[in-house]
Amino acid sequence: MRMTASNRLKQLLKERDKLAARLSGYKHTLRGTIVKRGNICGKPVCICKRKNNPVLHGPYQYLSHRSRKSINMIFLNKRKxxxxxxxxxxxxxxxxxIYRISEINFKVLRYHHARMSDER
Structure with missing residues (x-):
């Protein structure tokens, strides 16, 4: 059975509404990358300060976040x-x-724009 254009439009809009309803559930969103780094300590005589083949302390995990002005890093203990x-x-x-919603909106605009009401 072939799907009509109006049925396909209804299906797309229903799927988009379902996806959009899920957007509010993402309250703990963090844009960033978790990285592991070794550190150099402040002791003047330590293996981390050797010129040849230093052994860094760690590795420790950080959250790296790039803003418009700078890159910030937060040390992550177990809880964080x-x-x-x-x-x-x-x-x-x-x-x-968001990409899935955008793809649906693209299809609606491309194939069903004449059937769309301005309300949705």
Whole structure:
């Protein structure tokens, strides 16, 4: 059975509304990257200060966040690490959701613009 254009439009709008309703569930979203880094300590005589083959302390995990002006990093202890992992995962899911909504809007605009009312 072939789907009519108006049925396809209704299906697309229904799917878009379902996806848009999910947007409010992403309250812990964090844009950033979790990175591991080794550190150099403040002791004047330490293996991390060797000129040849230094051994850095760590690795420690940080959340790296790039704003318009600078890159900021937050040290992540165990408690912060779990929250950061959740926030970065939510951000990636949210971006995927926005892309899916945008793809639907593109199809609606391309194929069904004449049938659209300005209300939706």
């Amino acid at each position: 690490l779990s929250r950061a992992i959740r926030g970065v995962r939510e951000y990636n899911e949210l971006i995927d959701l």
